[in-house]
Amino acid sequence: MPKKQFTHIDDAGNPKMVDVSAKAVTRRTARAQAVITVGSAILKQIKNNELITKKGPVFQTAIIAGVMGAKKTSELIPFCHPLGLEDCQVKITTAKNNIVITTEATVTAKTGVEMEALTAASVAALTVYDMCKALSHDMVIGEVQLLEKTGGKKDFRR
Amino acid sequence: MPKKQFTHIDDAGNPKMVDVSAKAVTRRTARAQAVITVGSAILKQIKNNELITKKGPVFQTAIIAGVMGAKKTSELIPFCHPLGLEDCQVKITTAKNNIVITTEATVTAKTGVEMEALTAASVAALTVYDMCKALSHDMVIGEVQLLEKTGGKKDFRR
Amino acid sequence: MPKKQFTHIDDAGNPKMVDVSAKAVTRRTARAQAVITVGSAILKQIKNNELITKKGPVFQTAIIAGVMGAKKTSELIPFCHPLGLEDCQVKITTAKNNIVITTEATVTAKTGVEMEALTAASVAALTVYDMCKALSHDMVIGEVQLLEKTGGKKDFRR
Amino acid sequence: MPKKQFTHIDDAGNPKMVDVSAKAVTRRTARAQAVITVGSAILKQIKNNELITKKGPVFQTAIIAGVMGAKKTSELIPFCHPLGLEDCQVKITTAKNNIVITTEATVTAKTGVEMEALTAASVAALTVYDMCKALSHDMVIGEVQLLEKTGGKKDFRR
């Protein structure tokens, strides 16, 4: 079995883009997530009415930032190919003392949208952080991971 | 004691930028981190010679992406103010089955650089992910958090 | 008859991108306009030789800004899909005390280019404004509207 | 009295940036507006409950897009100087069959923020258009104008 390679590194040890020009155009999707664990100060606001009112704009801002961030993926990740994103959904819910962000990206292209889904999740999480940081810096963004991908050589599901 | 507010939400419940025009120009720094937990496939490559050679370009690409990402913070986070970043350092080390990214941002301005440090860490982590994902998607980005900030109304250290 | 929906809002009342992945790839065009009404100070310059010479660079700068703005549409409008614009024309003429900008955008894609044509018109108008504002702020940008679109589910002509 | 000049055009008739390096750093503000006139289809939705619920996300998305657009002003308008925007407020209200957007930008710099305020208004208006266009293209963006500026050589108020 051939050993898996760092496809982004050439024989001389330099970083490189992967040539996708010969790959098939297929419908590709990816789902990812990020989880923000918040401390008691923010948690209290989540539990009482104040945040029930207030989290609307916080979450809506984060949704918008996540979608716009996904569109910037190839500007942020040096060797990502620019893709004509056909869909990007960002959902945000709260669970215990966590804020859970799930994202989904879709494209019909020669390469997958994992990085777009992950970037959407990361940027949405950073935006929630920015919107809440005046309350407290007791927040940690974690569990940023791919949940599923379809349409490439091999599907993936966590 | 006045209750802490969501400074990014106005009385009508709409999201808003915070007016920093009356704040003092001071030297402000922030340090942040992100940790990538990698599975056995990638871990094996970290432990043997292959990655010792290969991680150079992976990490250097991530360092560059992190710094460039920090410069894009105000484009990514809707209500971040554009800042003339004066320094941004990104360091990447390995520890057990983790890849640890620490960042530091500095500015002389009316508002802090927490989001710049956190964005640098997130984008660097996403770039490591992108460079390694041909090996395996068994990676999770976590512990994205602020470690320290100085120069604002109140210093912070975790 | 089914009621028309805000396609950009989901059931939970949050803003969202529209999934276009299942739509047909067709040739789509859109034409839009913007009209700048200028006051007497600028009007006088339009009427005498000075602006006849000078409007060349003003209008050429605005044409270029309009085309470049069209290419930035999906960065500016949160839920616009990134499109590989195949053509974008910006024409500027004067009529009475108005400066009339008409734009046309073309793409072969799964969604239309209305926003690209409208963005080209708006950015070109803002650029004319910027180039003339040292003379006077007596300018109003108006009549920014879609004139025609073809290639989608339903053609539109004003 | 010296004749007012097209400051953006040099002696050879080529467009040029204005040198602001010798100007004083002052606090500068600008207020601008845009008005969207909507037809009956959208108007009906504004009047009944549906849009009362729905306009929240439409307007919030437009507010965010307006602020982010203001931060992109110097990327859109060829000869605008990059400015470290210190505040940008976007408010959206409805009045009869109009949607009224007012913006305010603040900076401490060597040049004014008129174009930032006008760009915020234009991009917010385009975003409202984009969010509503599935209902009808019977919308016209107009009255994009500067309402007030302070802090430069000469204040302006309409």
Added chain:
Amino acid sequence: MPKKQFTHIDDAGNPKMVDVSAKAVTRRTARAQAVITVGSAILKQIKNNELITKKGPVFQTAIIAGVMGAKKTSELIPFCHPLGLEDCQVKITTAKNNIVITTEATVTAKTGVEMEALTAASVAALTVYDMCKALSHDMVIGEVQLLEKTGGKKDFRR
């Protein structure tokens, strides 16, 4: 024989984008180069061990900047069409007192990638310059030229 035209200028003498909507989608490639001639101060460092170690990060940074620059081509060159770049390779070698950058870009599209290859070469060269300029400004970037293009109406090879 029809005279060759400035395709980017319309009948009124204004600059314009070229409409490529009717052109065939083909696989298109382009190769370009840039050469940096460095003076003795930098040359000495190239010849001794110091740069042998040091040029790694210098060149890797330039490779990454070149690829990212290629992705920005349509943002930089006013009438370039946005393209979904499928591959972009940047190689850097040293030869006598020269640093030689060669680039290759690939796309499957209606228009060619010459400007992408040339932009990659230029931005990589500027990045080498930036990384070395603390040593000396005795550097000249030259020989920025197209080496080859395929896939369009007519192939080109220098």
Added chain:
Amino acid sequence: MPKKQFTHIDDAGNPKMVDVSAKAVTRRTARAQAVITVGSAILKQIKNNELITKKGPVFQTAIIAGVMGAKKTSELIPFCHPLGLEDCQVKITTAKNNIVITTEATVTAKTGVEMEALTAASVAALTVYDMCKALSHDMVIGEVQLLEKTGGKKDFRR
């Protein structure tokens, strides 16, 4: 005498941004150039009336692209600091079979604008290339170099 260092490389051999936070804010200027050598096909058009008419929009487009490119310098060059450019002039003349671009950038900041002047020259040259390439690819961009810088630790003049 201390040996000059690659300031952009840290002790571990990784690329890094230079910390300028402790440097003095001074007025800094830089002048740079690029020269495009064109072959006979384009030269003929320069010599006869056709280009005398036509070069207006070609050169004006390049001037605009150069200024806008200068504003993007810190997005293109990984370790360039974002600067609030206060002036950027781009001039284009013809001399024999050459097109000569000279640029000048000015800022009041903690670090210089050499890269901005050089980027303006490079992007203007690439734009001329793009505008003329339908005539012939017989063009070479060269002599991209710094002509002068002032305001930093040490002035430079070629």
